[in-house]
Amino acid sequence: MCGRYALDLGGGELAALLGCRDVTAGGFAARWNIAPTTTAPIMVASSGGSPRLDLARWGIVPPWRPVGHPGRPLINARAETVFEKPAFRSAAESGRCIVPARLFYEWRRSGRRREPFAIERGDESLMCFAGILERGGTTPGFAIITTNANVTIAGIHDRMPVVLDEAGVGEWLEDRDDGLDGRARLERLLRPAPRELLTVRPIGDRVNDVRHEGPDLLDPPSDEEDLFGTIGCSDDPDP
Numbered sequence: 001m002c003g004r005y006a007l008d009l010g011g012g013e014l015a016a017l018l019g020c021r022d023v024t025a026g027g028f029a030a031r032w033n034i035a036p037t038t039t040a041p042i043m044v045a046s047s048g049g050s051p052r053l054d055l056a057r058w059g060i061v062p063p064w065r066p067v068g069h070p071g072r073p074l075i076n077a078r079a080e081t082v083f084e085k086p087a088f089r090s091a092a093e094s095g096r097c098i099v100p101a102r103l104f105y106e107w108r109r110s111g112r113r114r115e116p117f118a119i120e121r122g123d124e125s126l127m128c129f130a131g132i133l134e135r136g137g138t139t140p141g142f143a144i145i146t147t148n149a150n151v152t153i154a155g156i157h158d159r160m161p162v163v164l165d166e167a168g169v170g171e172w173l174e175d176r177d178d179g180l181d182g183r184a185r186l187e188r189l190l191r192p193a194p195r196e197l198l199t200v201r202p203i204g205d206r207v208n209d210v211r212h213e214g215p216d217l218l219d220p221p222s223d224e225e226d227l228f229g230t231i232g233c234s235d236d237p238d239p
Helices: 011-018 089-094 166-173 179-187
Strands: 005-007 031-034 039-044 052-058 076-078 096-101 103-110 113-121 127-134 141-148 159-161 198-202
Touching: 005 096, 011 039, 011 052, 039 127, 039 166, 089 096, 089 127, 096 141, 096 166, 127 159, 127 166, 166 179
Parallel strands: 052 141, 076 141
Antiparallel strands: 005 031, 005 103, 039 052, 039 096, 096 127, 103 113, 113 198, 127 141, 141 159
16 A cells, blocks of 8 residues: 655656656645645646646546545555456556655554654655546546565565656556557556665654654654554555
């Protein structure tokens, strides 16, 4: 499951770094505690050549859910079934996107104990998660695709986001009409990141509350901190 992440760049800076056309209209500033239902930047393919940086809500509401009673949004989609499940199949085929992030958070659980960790690239560069975008509901929403955890993450959680390299980003966004061969080609991208790519560090429990913001969320834990608080994010029915 990926239930919280951070992105320390606003729309204009982010678009310049990613080589995108920015259509966010200043609608996003740096956030250190992005939670489900938050509006956040995504990169999508554009007919004009360069990808487009746009905004969408984190969480897919399948279009068949009744208006006024949408239920919980689906924030993650499993790599193993994203092309099969009705809630995700259409978006996986024609609404693929990239979710940029500086780092993501995960919690190691033991009974009621929840110990937060920040997980980022060892070279401190931006991460690009494979995502899908559903435009058919009342509000465009995205989900982050997860896969089995690599050995770096496995001691904390059994799932992790799919982190794509530069070539993988281009291939994931590319709209190529090659049927089942195309699906197999895309599925091969949805694998765990190399073990040496990511680093993990324990952090304090301020991140547990979605109302807390700022880079101080990455401060190391103190001896007095209560690690039994709730993590403040929606459980994912399809992590």
